[in-house]
Amino acid sequence: MFYREAGQFKTNYKADQAIFPILQDKIGLGVILVIAAVIIPFFGNDFFINSIMIPFLIFSLAAIGLNILTGYCGQLSLGTGAFMGVGAYSCYKLVTIFPDVNILIHVLLSGFFAAIVGCVFGLPSLRIKGLYLAITTLAAQFFLEWAFIRVAWLYNYNDSGAIEVPTKTAFGIAVTGASATPMTRYFVVLGIVVALTWVASNVIRGRIGRSWMMIRDMDIAAELMGIKPLNAKLSAFAMSSYYCGVAGALMVFMWLGAAEVESFNINVSFQVLFMVIIGGMGSLIGCFMGAALIFILPIVIRSAPEIVGLNIGAATAEHITQLIIGSLIILFLIVEPHGLARMWQIGKEKLRNWPFPYG
Amino acid sequence: MDLLNEIFVAPFVLIGELPDLFVQTIWEGFVAGILYALIALGFVLIFKASGVFNFAQGIMVVFAALTLVGLHALGIPAWIALFLTIGVMALLAMGIERVVLRPLVGQHDAILLMATIGLTLFLKGAGESIFGGEPKTMITTELGLPTGVTDLEMFGGLVSLQHLDIAAVVIATVMVIALAIFFSKTRIGRALRAVADDHQAALSVGISLNQIWAIVWFAAGVVALVTGIMWGARSDVSFALEVIALKALAVLILGGFTSIPGAIVGGLIIGIGEKIFEVYWGGLFGGGVEAWFAYMLALIFLLFRPQGLFGEKIIERV
Numbered sequence: 001m002f003y004r005e006a007g008q009f010k011t012n013y014k015a016d017q018a019i020f021p022i023l024q025d026k027i028g029l030g031v032i033l034v035i036a037a038v039i040i041p042f043f044g045n046d047f048f049i050n051s052i053m054i055p056f057l058i059f060s061l062a063a064i065g066l067n068i069l070t071g072y073c074g075q076l077s078l079g080t081g082a083f084m085g086v087g088a089y090s091c092y093k094l095v096t097i098f099p100d101v102n103i104l105i106h107v108l109l110s111g112f113f114a115a116i117v118g119c120v121f122g123l124p125s126l127r128i129k130g131l132y133l134a135i136t137t138l139a140a141q142f143f144l145e146w147a148f149i150r151v152a153w154l155y156n157y158n159d160s161g162a163i164e165v166p167t168k169t170a171f172g173i174a175v176t177g178a179s180a181t182p183m184t185r186y187f188v189v190l191g192i193v194v195a196l197t198w199v200a201s202n203v204i205r206g207r208i209g210r211s212w213m214m215i216r217d218m219d220i221a222a223e224l225m226g227i228k229p230l231n232a233k234l235s236a237f238a239m240s241s242y243y244c245g246v247a248g249a250l251m252v253f254m255w256l257g258a259a260e261v262e263s264f265n266i267n268v269s270f271q272v273l274f275m276v277i278i279g280g281m282g283s284l285i286g287c288f289m290g291a292a293l294i295f296i297l298p299i300v301i302r303s304a305p306e307i308v309g310l311n312i313g314a315a316t317a318e319h320i321t322q323l324i325i326g327s328l329i330i331l332f333l334i335v336e337p338h339g340l341a342r343m344w345q346i347g348k349e350k351l352r353n354w355p356f357p358y359g
Numbered sequence: 360m361d362l363l364n365e366i367f368v369a370p371f372v373l374i375g376e377l378p379d380l381f382v383q384t385i386w387e388g389f390v391a392g393i394l395y396a397l398i399a400l401g402f403v404l405i406f407k408a409s410g411v412f413n414f415a416q417g418i419m420v421v422f423a424a425l426t427l428v429g430l431h432a433l434g435i436p437a438w439i440a441l442f443l444t445i446g447v448m449a450l451l452a453m454g455i456e457r458v459v460l461r462p463l464v465g466q467h468d469a470i471l472l473m474a475t476i477g478l479t480l481f482l483k484g485a486g487e488s489i490f491g492g493e494p495k496t497m498i499t500t501e502l503g504l505p506t507g508v509t510d511l512e513m514f515g516g517l518v519s520l521q522h523l524d525i526a527a528v529v530i531a532t533v534m535v536i537a538l539a540i541f542f543s544k545t546r547i548g549r550a551l552r553a554v555a556d557d558h559q560a561a562l563s564v565g566i567s568l569n570q571i572w573a574i575v576w577f578a579a580g581v582v583a584l585v586t587g588i589m590w591g592a593r594s595d596v597s598f599a600l601e602v603i604a605l606k607a608l609a610v611l612i613l614g615g616f617t618s619i620p621g622a623i624v625g626g627l628i629i630g631i632g633e634k635i636f637e638v639y640w641g642g643l644f645g646g647g648v649e650a651w652f653a654y655m656l657a658l659i660f661l662l663f664r665p666q667g668l669f670g671e672k673i674i675e676r677v
Contacts, residue, residue: 076469124658128665130468131412131616135608136661139654146650266602270476277473319487326481333474334462 003352019201036190041183050182050255052296057193058250059295063275063287064200065243070273071281072204073236074216075125079137080244080272082144085264086114087245088252089154092163096156103168103175104188107249114245115238117144122237126230129219141266148261162260165253176253185254192250196243201284203239212236213282244272274325278332280339289340297325362643370639382518384638385631390524392630393531394593397586398607399614399622400535401579406616407555408575409460412468414475417604418482419580423448424587424596428498429490437501441584448580456573464568483598492598497591499523504592527589534585535623538578551575555617609653613660615667624668629653 010016091110121140167177174180211232214222252259279290401416430440505522542548553561614621633652
């Protein structure tokens with residue numbers, strides 16, 4: 001009833017292969033973009049934009065990165081946090097070495113360093129898979145964490161061991177640092193995330209993305225059909241790490257303002273992994289849904305008792321959050337292993353058939 | 360030249376000059392390795408019987424130790440608290456089997472792994488909510504564990520052995536032997552091995568999978584409790600242990616996912632290896648190499664022998 005594509009005829013190949021072939025989806029996307037680009041900046045206060053929207057978008061980007069690797073190429077990774085760190089530290093070094101270049105270029109370039117590191121740690125995936133690979137990505141996580149502490153060159157030998165973001169302008173407007181308004185940073189993050197999501201959706205539909213999915217579904221069959229596992233797996237690692245690296249650079253430069261190694265520890269890796277699981281493996285929209293749930297739920301749980309009038313400590317709230325998220329993950333895996341994205345799809349199907357149970 | 364000297368000559372000269380330090384390092388590594396091996400043992404037990412890669416083993420160690428300390432803090436005598444904790448682990452095992460594993464039976468490996476990651480968060484949240492997040496002291500003397508130090512004279516120097524460490528080694532050995540006997544001589548043990556070999560064949564001769572899974576999670580829970588007591592006595596009972604428990608994953612790669620001797624040998628290699636590497640080669644890297652040595656060793660190992668030292672060869676059929 002609400003989601004009928006009847007009457008929407010495709011007359012050429014291009015229209016048939018569009019990202020959103022159905023009119024309702026196009027309208028939906030338009031509405032979401034208008035909300036994100038006009039309504040939220042117009043009505044949201046600084047707290048909402050700075051503490052919820054910006055990190056939500058950044059984590060969505062990281063989740064897309066991990067989803068490319070885990071959801072589309074089937075290679076489980078526990079090193080997301082470290083790859084984000086590589087992006088952040090390389091962006092910081094780029095800003096130090098080339099202070100005059102536009103900061104946006106630095107952010108986008110820093111992902112390439114993460115991609116190189118990702119490829120190196122992705123090499124074992126050519127011989128092993130599944131749980132074994134997950135453990136080798138732990139090697140990446142702990143080795144890089146150690147490097148962020150011990151290699152003083154990475155944080156310019158300062159005493160605190162933290163990287164601090166200088167004020168940088170792009171096109172005459174302060175984009176990073178203390179003087180940048182949340183609004184400016186929000187628009188920068190939104191622009192980059194939307195652009196990279198669009199790129200990802202096209203790469204995934206294309207030849208490279210399809211070769212990832214073939215490797216995921218059955219690697220031996222894919223090999224027999226002429227897919228080179230080396231190319232497919234390493235390109236997945238590279239692209240995934242690129243996205244994580246850009247997300248890490250954005251996280252430090254647009255959100256935190258300063259970061260230490262703790263900002264990229266194993267808990268971040270797990271957090272992003274949960275976003276991918278709960279959102280749905282192998283789905284881009286799921287990344288946003290998962291990031292929203294995992295990132296915003298703790299904030300709600302923290303503030304819910306205050307609204308009701310109860311006063312529980314910050315530590316208790318944190319423990320309860322863990323308890324709830326842990327149970328949610330198990331519940332999700334039991335009820336719907338394909339995550340929120342799959343639920344959304346089922347919902348769309350129901351809307352389409354409504355008021356009839358079957359179409 | 361200096362670098363080559365630092366790598367290939369200086370450490371060995373140091374070993375030759377101070378053999379007592381070397382022996383001490385090996386002993387420290389040996390004890391740490393026993394504890395890694397115990398955590399890995401818990402993983403192997405569950406992996407063999409149910410094919411579930413139990414990421415929550417590390418947190419089960421903390422949870423068991425916390426329960427023990429928490430019960431004792433309520434005024435329950437140590438030994439009764441110990442038995443109560445074993446009871447709690449049994450309930451936990453049954454709960455996990457009923458609530459988590461049974462609905463997920465037949466799902467993909469990665470899904471089961473993630474379920475145990477969810478379980479990790481759940482247990483962590485539950486443990487912190489009930490017992491509080493701050494580190495606690497293990498009730499070492501109340502449990503009758505020895506404390507104190509024996510200094511051995513060796514190579515013109517002193518090697519000091521903590522009695523606690525000696526006790527840890529003895530208890531771990533006894534437990535491994537007990538498990539081995541349990542697996543080979545008892546009815547339930549044989550059923551466990553049957554399930555590990557082939558789920559369907561085991562089902563067809565009348566072995567209840569659900570029951571076996573509950574038992575094996577309980578066994579892993581008891582192993583976790585022993586590990587928790589030992590580790591808690593060496594440092595303290597806190598959730599920092601969780602990160603250390605991840606090292607057991609590297610141990611598993613070395614030893615193979617399905618081999619109990621492999622878990623023990625792997626644990627010892629990693630424990631001793633990382634201590635020696637830290638003491639003699641750590642300076643080259645600026646110290647702190649213990650954090651990643653285990654994983655790097657595992658990574659290198661994987662390139663040459665993916666199935667581990669004692670693991671079954673991975674054969675894939677199309």
